[in-house]
Amino acid sequence: MTNSDLDAVAAAVRERIDPDEAERRALADAAAALESRVHDALADLPVDADALQVGSTARGTWLSGDRDIDLFVRFPADLDREELEAYGLEVGHAVLPDGHEEYAEHPYVKGDHDGFDVDLVPCYDVPSASDIRSAVDRTPFHNAYLTERLDDDLAADVRVFKRFLKGIDAYGSDLRTEGFSGYLAELLVVEHGGFEPLLLAAADWNPQVEFDPEDHGTRSFSDPLVVIDPTDPERNVAAVCSAENVARLQHYARDLLSDPRESLFFRPDPPALDPDGVRDHLARRGTSAVAVVFDCPDLVDDQLYPQLKKSLTGVADGLDRRGFDVFRRATFADGDGEAVLFVELSVDERPTVERHEGPPVHVRRHAEGFYDAYEGGDDHYGPFLDGDRYVVEREREFTSATDFLESDALFDVALGKHVESTLSEDGYDVLVGDDVAALADSFGAELGRYFVPRP
Template identity: 65%
Template sequence: MPTFEGVAETVAERVTPEADERERLAAAAATLTDRAKAALADHDVDGDVLQVGSTARGTWLAGDRDIDLFVRFPTDYDRADLERIGLAIGHTVLPDGHEEYAEHPYVTGEYEGFDVDLVPCYAVERATDIRSAVDRTPFHTEYLTERLDDTDRTDIRLFKRFLKGIGVYGSDLRTRGFSGYLAELLVLEYGGFEPLLAAAADWHPPLTLDPEDHGVTTFDDPLTVIDPTDPERNVAAVLSAANLARLQHYARDLLADPREGVFDPADRPPLDSDEIAAKLDSRETTAVALVFDTPDIVDDQLYPQLRKSLSGIEAGLESHGFDTVRNATFADDERAVFLFEVTTATTPAVERHAGPPVGVREHAEGFFETYATDEAVYGPFIQGDRYVVERPREITTAEAFLDSDRLFEVGLGARIETALDAGYELRWDEDIASLADRFGVELTEYVDPEP
C-alpha cells in the first residue's frame, strides 16, 4: 500500500512548476510590471505596481498561467479618476486586453501565453482602510510572502491540488469552496499539508481559527478563519457547510487510504439516457424537471439565484403537500434545470388545518366563526385541545402547481423569475433522461451521488 509520504511526493512532483516555467513566468511578470510602472509615470501618478496572487507567492500549480498585477494609486485620487487612468494603463500594458468588471473595472488579456489581469486599486495603509475589496489583495500577498518557505509552498500546492481533486477549490459563488488565500492560511496555521488534513479530519464545525489572534467579531459560518490582515473579516465566509464536510470526509479518506486518485477531479463516464431513465424509474418517485433558458448573467449571480429559486420551488411544492425526496439545479450557458423528485404526483382534495386550542378563547372563537359557516370545509371539529378543519385544496397535482402562476408565488431569484416567465418546459420521469446529451455529468451525479 502506498504511504502518505510517497503519494505526496509523487503529486508534489506533478504540481510543482519546472524551472523553465518559473523563469518564463518571472520574466513575463517583470516585463509587464515595468510596462505598468512606465505607464504610471506617463500619467504622472505617484503609485506602484505589485504582483499578487499565487504566482507572486510561488504557490501556483504547474500549468496555471495567471499573472495578477495590481496598480496602486494614492488615496487622494477619486474613484472615477482611478478607474479611468487604471483602465488606460491596462490597455497600454495589454494592448489586446479587454475590460471586465468585478467590484470595479480592470483589464484582462494575454501575454506570452499567460493570462494577465491588470487591476487598479488604492494604496491604503492597512487592510482595514480599504475602499474596495481589491485593495485588500496586496496585504494578503505581503502577509503570506513574509511567512512562506519552500516546504510550505510544496504543501500548499498539495493542498490546493487536493481541493481541486475533491471539487471544492474556488471561492466563486458557484463552487462555494476554498480560496487560494484560505488554502494557504490553513497550511500555514497547521504547519503543513498532512497535519492540516489530520486536524480537519477531527474538526467539529462550527470552528474558528484566528492566526493573528485579533478577531473582534463572531460569524455564523461553519468555518471562520479571521483574516490576518483584517480582524473583521472571515476569509472562509463563502465556504458552504457541505464543502467543509467534503474536506473532512476526503481528509479522513486520504489519510486512511493514501492514493493519487483523490488529487484528480473525478472523471466518471456519464451514464447514457437509457441508464439514467432506468435509474430514475427504479426510484418510483415522481420526477420532474423545469427546463428553461439560462439568464445571461455571470456565474456569481446565476448560481445563487438558481439555488434560491430551487429552495423556493421546493418550499412551494411542500406547502402544497408534495414532499421532495431530493432536488438539484444545474445549468450551462444556454439551458438551466430545476430537478425535483416528489413522493407523490397527487394529493388528497382536503388538507388538515389545525386551529388554536379551544381554551384560547379569542383566537378559538375567531377560528370557529371563520369556518363554522364555510360549506367547503370539514369541521370545525375538536382533536385533542384544538379546533381542526379540513380545507379543500386548490392544487392537487404537482403539475397544477408547477404549470401555473403559483410557481411565481414562491421565492425566486430575480433573473430566474424573468427567465421562467419567458417560458419553461416540464419533463416528467423518464423524459428527463433526454437531457443527458447536455447534462449527462450532472444527471449521472444525481442518480449515482458521491460525497
C-alpha cells in the same frame, strides 16, 4: 498508514503539478516584461505609482498549467477615485493593447500576454490593511503576509493541498462551489505548518473551528470555519465556505490519511448518464421526478448560482408545504442554454381533501368566526372536533405536483430575481416522470453526479 506513504503520494502528485523550471522561467519573464511596461506607462502619468505582482503565480503556489498573472498598480491613497480609474485604464490599455475592460471593485483591463491571462488592476497604496479604500487594496497585504511566511516547502504543500481540494470538488470560493479559496488554502497550510499536519487537524475538527493567525479578531461569526484575515481583524476568509465543504475536507482528510493514494487528487467525475440511465435510476428508486426548465438567465456564475439555489429552495419548499414530499433536489445550468430546477419527489399526488385546523373552541371569537365560515355548504366535511379544536376537511388546491408547478402559485415562492422574470416573461416547461430523462442530453454529467452521489 505511515507518513512515508503519504509523503510518497504527495511526491507523486508534485511530479504532476509542480511547474518545471521552463514554466517558472517563462512566467518570471512574462511578469518582468509586464512590470517593465507598467513602469513605462506610469512614467507618462503625473502621479507617483508602482506595480506589484500578486496571486499564486507571484508566490510560487500555482499549479502547473495555470496561466494567470495578476499585476496591481498602486496609486497614491489621496487620489480621486475617478482619477484612479482613468489612470488605471490608461496603464492597462498601454500594457495590454489587445486587452478589454472588466469590472470588479473598479474597472480594470484584462488581456493576453505571451499566452498568459493577465489582470491589470489599479488599487490604492495605503499604509496598512486597516486603511484600505476599496476591497482590492487588501490584496497587496495578503501577498506580503504570505510571501513572508511561505518557504519552498510550504509553497509546495500549498500546491498539494490545492490539488487535493480540486480532487475532492471543494476548491473555489465562487458562489457555485462555496468551497476553499486559494488564499484560504494558503493560510491553512501556513497556520498548520504543512499539508499533513493540516489533514490531521481537519480530520478532528469540531466546527465551529476558528483560526486567528494574528490573534487580532474583534467579532464573532456563525460560519462553520472561521479564519480571521491576518490583514483584517473584521473579516472571515472562510465566510463563503459551506458546512458541507468543511465536512467534505474532513471526510477526505480522514480518507487520505487512512489510505494515501494519488487518485484522490485527480478524481474523475462519475460517468455521464444518458436518458436510459436516468430512467433506470428513477425506476430503481421508485421516486417521481419533476423539473422546471427555462432559458438560463444571462448572468455571471456568482449571480446565477445563488439565484438558482434560492429558486430551487423556494420551489422545493413550495412542493413540500403542499404535501409533495421532496426526496432530493439539484439545479443545473448551461450558461448559454437552459437552466433546470430538478426535484425528486417521494409523493407527487395527494387526495382531493386536505385537513384544515381551526382554532381551539375556547378561543371564542376566533372559534365562532371559523365555525360560521364553514358551517353548512357541501364542499367540505365538518367542522368537527379533534381534541379541543375545530377541523374541516376541504378541497385541496393542488392534488398533483405538476398542477402546482404549472400554476401561478409557483410565483408565490421565493425565486431568484432574474429566474422569476425569466419564468414569467419567457415561460418554462415542466417535465414529469420519465420525461425528465431527456435532460440527460444537456446535463448528463450533472445527472451522473446526482444519481451516483459521493461525499
